[in-house]
Amino acid sequence: MQFLKLFPETHRNLDCLKAASIYVVISKEYAMAGKKVLIVYAHQEPKSMNGSLKNVAVDVFQKQGCSVDISDLYSMNFIAAATRNDITGELCNPQHFRYGAETMEAFKKGVLCEEIIKEQKKVQEADLVIFQFPLYWFSFPAIMKGWIDRVFVQGFAFDFPSIYYNGLLKEKLAILSFTTGGTEEMFSKNGVSGDIRYLLWPMQHGIMHFCGFKVLAPQISYAPEYTGDKERKDMLLSWAKRLETIWEEQPIECTPPWYFQ
Amino acid sequence: MQFLKLFPETHRNLDCLKAASIYVVISKEYAMAGKKVLIVYAHQEPKSMNGSLKNVAVDVFQKQGCSVDISDLYSMNFIAAATRNDITGELCNPQHFRYGAETMEAFKKGVLCEEIIKEQKKVQEADLVIFQFPLYWFSFPAIMKGWIDRVFVQGFAFDFPSIYYNGLLKEKLAILSFTTGGTEEMFSKNGVSGDIRYLLWPMQHGIMHFCGFKVLAPQISYAPEYTGDKERKDMLLSWAKRLETIWEEQPIECTPPWYFQ
Numbered sequence A, B: 001m002q003f004l005k006l007f008p009e010t011h012r013n014l015d016c017l018k019a020a021s022i023y024v025v026i027s028k029e030y031a032m033a034g035k036k037v038l039i040v041y042a043h044q045e046p047k048s049m050n051g052s053l054k055n056v057a058v059d060v061f062q063k064q065g066c067s068v069d070i071s072d073l074y075s076m077n078f079i080a081a082a083t084r085n086d087i088t089g090e091l092c093n094p095q096h097f098r099y100g101a102e103t104m105e106a107f108k109k110g111v112l113c114e115e116i117i118k119e120q121k122k123v124q125e126a127d128l129v130i131f132q133f134p135l136y137w138f139s140f141p142a143i144m145k146g147w148i149d150r151v152f153v154q155g156f157a158f159d160f161p162s163i164y165y166n167g168l169l170k171e172k173l174a175i176l177s178f179t180t181g182g183t184e185e186m187f188s189k190n191g192v193s194g195d196i197r198y199l200l201w202p203m204q205h206g207i208m209h210f211c212g213f214k215v216l217a218p219q220i221s222y223a224p225e226y227t228g229d230k231e232r233k234d235m236l237l238s239w240a241k242r243l244e245t246i247w248e249e250q251p252i253e254c255t256p257p258w259y260f261q
Helices: A002-006 A008-013 A016-032 A049-063 A099-109 A114-125 A142-151 A196-209 A229-244 A256-260 B002-006 B008-013 B016-032 B049-063 B099-109 B114-125 B142-151 B196-209 B229-244 B256-260
Strands: A036-041 A067-072 A128-134 A173-179 A219-221 B036-041 B067-072 B128-134 B173-179 B219-221
Touching: A036 A049, A036 A114, A049 A067, A049 A128, A049 A173, A049 A219, A049 A229, A067 A114, A114 A142, A142 B142, A173 A196, A196 A256, A196 B196, A196 B256, A219 A229, A256 B196, B036 B049, B036 B114, B049 B067, B049 B128, B049 B173, B049 B219, B049 B229, B067 B114, B114 B142, B173 B196, B196 B256, B219 B229
Parallel strands: A036 A067, A036 A128, A128 A173, A173 A219, B036 B067, B036 B128, B128 B173, B173 B219
Antiparallel strands: none
16 A cells, blocks of 8 residues: 555554545545646636635645646736637638637647637646636626637637537536625526526536536525625635535536536 | 508508508508617628628618617727726725626716717617627627626616516617527537527526516527528528518517526
């Protein structure tokens, strides 16, 4: 056993059960240490709940010995619109611009713009990508949708037939962590806004799962602006607690029944 | 009867049935003429299928005597990100920026930025708003999501409890007209991407219906890039044909069964 080689003294001084449990803990730490996390973060205000949720994640992961990279989209003035400027140099067909076809070719030739290349490198290196954002209109804020539209280029994130379970990012985990304006009751099956899972379909299935990501259950912080300090603190604690064992989580079964039944 | 006063000669020379049918046609034209349409359009290439679908709509509506306004988002370099710049003058709470609260106040005081005010005026005047776009990642392209994030401000498009059937835009019609990358089969109940209606929920229910719009059935042009000229022409013709009687259409029943059953 690896453990015996590493800690022979410890082993001699403990009974088997204790040794085993320490071994598990150490194994976990070894497994976590060195993991890479990318947080794609979209909030204008560092003091916001989203800012705090992002900070909590950075703290927990750093304590685990993971490296954490952050794409702070508003601070970066990240461009949301998908335009010709995303391709440096000549277009394949300047007479009829097709964004998808042109960015796919540009990716192959290595002539995407610097901003996209940089984000793709961060994704490529990450074991886990966390999207931290306030829900805007049942979806991502536009600045984060723009990050997805521009970074997940064909050839990089997917190709044909490399989609869904064969998506090019299939070795990675993804998780949506977001705050809502509406309450949990509004986002229930009989609430005015319907089951929250309904709106997760395009984001989790149509984007994450499409690119191959293994999707972890979302972290939803309901209506922080309408609750008290205690509740907000609890939301942060519950996120911190969950992140301590996030590497052991099983991804969700990303098929229609999870969303609509 | 109004008709008799307008066309006494015609009436004397025709039988009752003919008179009635002409009356219906004329009534329709009177009903359509003067209607106002806003097309929010997001494509980089004028020669694209989306560009053609937009042009077809302009033609048909102008023939009907409607006025048509277009927000051509890429040409306008429309800003997608929701930032402090959307509020001119002083913030209510510059120490802790909350986009929703600040834009609501700014709307009331009339100090939203010029770009937003202009778009809100177009929406206010419109009887029908058409969103014309290529589906990007099961949703709007970011530039169009940004238009929604920034234009549909609380106080303008909705308020509490003025949401859904009481939304502030409840006298208006909305329709999504979009092209897809995937085929109709991929977007079927047993296809890899699931029923197309699943992904319409956040856009139609969470945005349009939330603001009170009466939602017309979407116009979906499947995979124009992978079909022949004949099929693309048919898509344009079918859109043109539908628009001829669009003012008579009944809105969809925007509740979960429409989407998920």
